Amino acid sequence: MYYFCVRFYKRFFSIIFKKKSYQSLEDNSTNTMTQVIYRKLTSKFLNLGLVFLLTISTSLTAQEGDPAKGKTLFNTNCAACHQLDRDMTGPMLRNVEARLADEQGLDREWLNNWIRNSAGVIKSGDAYANKVFKEWNNTAMTAFPQLSDQDITDILAYTAEPKKEIIIEDDKPEQTDDTSGGASNKLILGALAVLFALLALALILVRRTLNSFAEAKGIDVAKDKTIPIWKAFVQNQFLVLVTTIFFLLASAYFVYGYLSQIGVDQGYEPVQPIHYSHRIHAGDNGIDCKYCHSSARVSKQSGIPSMNICMNCHKSIYEVAPETQAEGLAEYGVDYNAEIQKLYDAVGWDGQKYSGEAKPIKWVRIHNLPDFAYFNHSQHVSVAGVECQTCHGPVEEMEVMYQHSSLTMGWCINCHRETEVNVKDNAYYTKIHEELSKKYGVEKLTAAQMGGLECGKCHY
Amino acid sequence: MVFASVMSCKKDTRPNYQFMPNMYEPVGYESYAESDAFPGGVEAQLPAEGSIPRGGHMPFEYENTTEGYELAKASLKNPLDSTQIDSERAKELYDIYCGICHGNNGKGQGKLVKREKILGVPSYDDAGRAITEGSIYHVIYYGKNAMGSYANQLNEEERWQVVDYVLKLKADLEK
Numbered sequence: 096m097y098y099f100c101v102r103f104y105k106r107f108f109s110i111i112f113k114k115k116s117y118q119s120l121e122d123n124s125t126n127t128m129t130q131v132i133y134r135k136l137t138s139k140f141l142n143l144g145l146v147f148l149l150t151i152s153t154s155l156t157a158q159e160g161d162p163a164k165g166k167t168l169f170n171t172n173c174a175a176c177h178q179l180d181r182d183m184t185g186p187m188l189r190n191v192e193a194r195l196a197d198e199q200g201l202d203r204e205w206l207n208n209w210i211r212n213s214a215g216v217i218k219s220g221d222a223y224a225n226k227v228f229k230e231w232n233n234t235a236m237t238a239f240p241q242l243s244d245q246d247i248t249d250i251l252a253y254t255a256e257p258k259k260e261i262i263i264e265d266d267k268p269e270q271t272d273d274t275s276g277g278a279s280n281k282l283i284l285g286a287l288a289v290l291f292a293l294l295a296l297a298l299i300l301v302r303r304t305l306n307s308f309a310e311a312k313g314i315d316v317a318k319d320k321t322i323p324i325w326k327a328f329v330q331n332q333f334l335v336l337v338t339t340i341f342f343l344l345a346s347a348y349f350v351y352g353y354l355s356q357i358g359v360d361q362g363y364e365p366v367q368p369i370h371y372s373h374r375i376h377a378g379d380n381g382i383d384c385k386y387c388h389s390s391a392r393v394s395k396q397s398g399i400p401s402m403n404i405c406m407n408c409h410k411s412i413y414e415v416a417p418e419t420q421a422e423g424l425a426e427y428g429v430d431y432n433a434e435i436q437k438l439y440d441a442v443g444w445d446g447q448k449y450s451g452e453a454k455p456i457k458w459v460r461i462h463n464l465p466d467f468a469y470f471n472h473s474q475h476v477s478v479a480g481v482e483c484q485t486c487h488g489p490v491e492e493m494e495v496m497y498q499h500s501s502l503t504m505g506w507c508i509n510c511h512r513e514t515e516v517n518v519k520d521n522a523y524y525t526k527i528h529e530e531l532s533k534k535y536g537v538e539k540l541t542a543a544q545m546g547g548l549e550c551g552k553c554h555y
Numbered sequence: 556m557v558f559a560s561v562m563s564c565k566k567d568t569r570p571n572y573q574f575m576p577n578m579y580e581p582v583g584y585e586s587y588a589e590s591d592a593f594p595g596g597v598e599a600q601l602p603a604e605g606s607i608p609r610g611g612h613m614p615f616e617y618e619n620t621t622e623g624y625e626l627a628k629a630s631l632k633n634p635l636d637s638t639q640i641d642s643e644r645a646k647e648l649y650d651i652y653c654g655i656c657h658g659n660n661g662k663g664q665g666k667l668v669k670r671e672k673i674l675g676v677p678s679y680d681d682a683g684r685a686i687t688e689g690s691i692y693h694v695i696y697y698g699k700n701a702m703g704s705y706a707n708q709l710n711e712e713e714r715w716q717v718v719d720y721v722l723k724l725k726a727d728l729e730k
Binding site: 170171172173174175176177183184233234235237238239240241356357358359360362363364365366379380381382383385386389393396398399401403404406407408410411412455457458460463465466467497 | 567568569570571572573574578579580581582586587589595596597599621650651652655663666667670671672673674675676677682683684698700701702703704705707708709710
């Protein structure tokens with residue numbers, strides 16, 4: 096656009112210059128002609144003024160767009176369907192203005208019309224518009240009549256920005272620091288152990304040499320006449336009895352401990368087929384648990400989200416932020432982008448459309464109650480209003496999901512005994528709440544008082 | 556020693572031993588179970604084409620096309636009357652499923668948008684789109700552009716509750 100301005104100015108100067116030369120020529124010849132010249136000159140000046148005005152006004156609208164403003168506008172208006180370097184619902188837009196001009200010979204005027212009313216351009220029979228419309232499955236682009244010329248210039252300036260290469264810093268030196276720290280600790284411990292061993296050895300050696308000296312000099316070293324301690328122990332029957340009882344009790348304690356944790360999977364943390372980070376999704380991005388596990392509201396199962404729920408967001412989120420990627424590699428040894436790619440492979444998404452070749456993901460079940468215990472999510476989530484975290488722990492901080500609670504019967508009953516039922520605004524059992532409160536003479540009811548400890552409630 | 560060696564065998568990446576597993580494992584088909592009885596070996600199957608769930612849920616007859624969208628926009632109306640609208644529950648549902656992108660006030664500035672994860676979420680009062688109850692329902696049902704379908708997270712009645720709430724947000728924005 097500056098080029099045009101410069102051209103206009105050049106013309107402007109050349110015209111003035113010509114005028115002057117004319118003037119001087121006419122002055123030299125006749126007087127009568129001068130008036131004509133002057134008249135012409137004024138009209139020319141008027142024209143010039145117009146040209147000048149036009150130049151200024153065009154130069155105003157053709158000002159370099161502001162890429163920062165353009166980014167905001169792009170993100171609010173265009174990014175639903177367009178990305179800069181990737182086809183989405185609509186084509187990618189990096190350098191779109193230059194590409195259109197080079198490949199199709201289409202100017203800004205066409206782009207303005209298209210952006211403000213693409214349907215109109217298609218209807219007018221424009222060849223390229225119809226071609227694009229067909230190419231993109233007859234998806235009509237939303238009209239943006241509210242965008243001014245300056246807005247469009249800003250947006251195009253943003254799309255014309257060169258692609259930024261993001262350099263991910265190498266975090267390897269940090270890691271080596273960590274391991275060397277661990278190694279040095281072990282080294283110190285090892286050295287200490289060796290030192291003690293040497294000391295003990297030295298003591299034994301000193302004692303031996305002293306003994307041999309004594310023998311050589313014929314001194315009789317007083318030998319221990321007492322019996323060794325283990326013999327004394329065996330001879331003392333009372334001590335043997337007490338020790339045996341203690342030993343048996345101790346082993347019974349440990350055996351009992353071991354047996355009672357059979358079938359309890361607290362802390363179970365299996366490796367899942369796709370490394371899904373609850374920390375990023377529920378923690379950093381604050382997505383509600385029930386967004387994905389929606390059936391926890393309405394059914395027994397808190398469903399494993401089907402892949403289309405992943406794709407609600409991952410249709411447009413095809414890679415994580417570079418910082419997140421670096422963090423994943425350094426702290427957890429996970430390539431998050433590769434994990435997203437695993438999702439795409441499973442769901443059969445090639446970045447544009449579904450190929451129709453989906454294969455189920457074999458998630459590993461973590462929380463699993465035995466078949467003889469009945470548990471219903473909706474009863475706890477919707478009726479009782481229990482927070483998911485009460486049983487599942489701080490899921491929003493878990494990089495890898497694990498079982499937080501023991502899920503034993505004792506654990507269930509404990510909660511039923513302690514938790515006060517939220518009677519307020521709970522239309523489910525208004526009447527029975529009142530009667531039970533009267534019966535037990537309490538203000539607040541626990542789940543246990545409502546029959547939450549009856550065997551048949553969970554085992555049938 | 557025995558105890559220690561037994562304990563060391565227990566790994567967090569492996570489930571613990573079970574006492575009498577046949578009491579633990581279900582005999583019937585459980586949700587998400589694997590089974591040869593179903594195509595693909597997956598117990599979770601889609602309902603057969605054309606099946607209608609019990610309880611008065613009628614099939615949605617508008618097509619997933621631009622024409623279907625325009626038709627729904629013009630003619631589809633909310634079957635819930637004002638006594639059936641539960642705006643408290645609608646807000647709850649909206650905040651869970653929509654607010655994360657559209658923002659809890661419908662301005663298109665949800666948390667994911669603010670963190671620049673998902674972009675281009677329009678405000679509900681966008682003049683170029685001029686949403687109506689029919690178009691909102693159509694979009695929740697099928698999705699549009701980058702937005703996916705929410706038909707499997709919200710049932711019919713819940714969808715209409717959310718539609719009503721979205722219209723309320725739109726009216727607030729246009730004030």
